[in-house]
Amino acid sequence: DAGITQSPRHKVTETGTPVTLRCHQTENHRYMYWYRQDPGHGLRLIHYSYGVKDTDKGEVSDGYSVSRSKTEDFLLTLESATSSQTSVYFCAITDRGTDTQYFGPGTRLTVL
Amino acid sequence: AQSVTQLDSHVSVSEGTPVLLRCNYSSSYSPSLFWYVQHPNKGLQLLLKYTSAATLVKGINGFEAEFKKSETSFHLTKPSAHMSDAAEYFCVVSGSSNTGKLIFGQGTTLQVKP
Secondary structure, eight states: OTTEEEEOSEEEEOTTOOEEEEEEESSOOSOEEEEEEETTTEEEEEEEEEETTEEEEOTTOTTEEEEEEETTEEEEEESSOOGGGOEEEEEEEEETTTTEEEEOOOEEEEEO | OOEEEESOSEEEEETTSOEEEOEEEEOSSOOOEEEEEEOTTOOEEEEEEEOSSOSEEEOGGGOEEEEETTTTEEEEEESSOOGGGOEEEEEEEEOSSTTOOEEEOOOEEEEEEO
16 A cells, blocks of 8 residues: 555535545655545546655646645645535645555535 | 447347457557456456467456457457356457556446346
8 A cells, every 4th residue: 555544535525614534644755645536437547746845736636735844645625615525635744665556545525 | 549348238148158248449559458457346357368478368266368350359368158157258459558547448247147
């Protein structure tokens, strides 16, 4: 599992509330990613990071922000959650040694 | 731009029969290609990857895939399906930069009937 944990694993919240999801890795990987998974769409990239304080947008970044103040943690924030953000969120890292991306266990978010 | 299309959203096979999950890709350069599997309510697990070495790639659990540049395909096969193979499978292509970004297909759900 490449030492990736996500918290919380499940969350139910209401429209308009802020939500922060955390991804933690233990192996000092430089690249980290946030994806969302929705039926019929596979996984779509929200944001990614290529180092501390270095982040960039992915395919579906509207309504999301990220922060990376230390190598091991990559935070995804929904400033004001909407029902369209109900999804399963996966964090991932790239192991540059094998050029392979590994995924965390996922966070199921429901916005009512 | 890179893209990937999984040609079947749902495939159903009987246990012990061959599995074929189809994937076509589009890329302006020689891509890296991957197959990931996701069992129900689980995370994603790498099955195999192609990175311009041998065109026939062997993965875990008896799966393999063949890279065919002329057909821009990377189909996943297994000679004999097992009940435990029932899952969702994603064909994935690497993005154009060196940032490690991946582009996912829509997924194929494999059903294995007893």
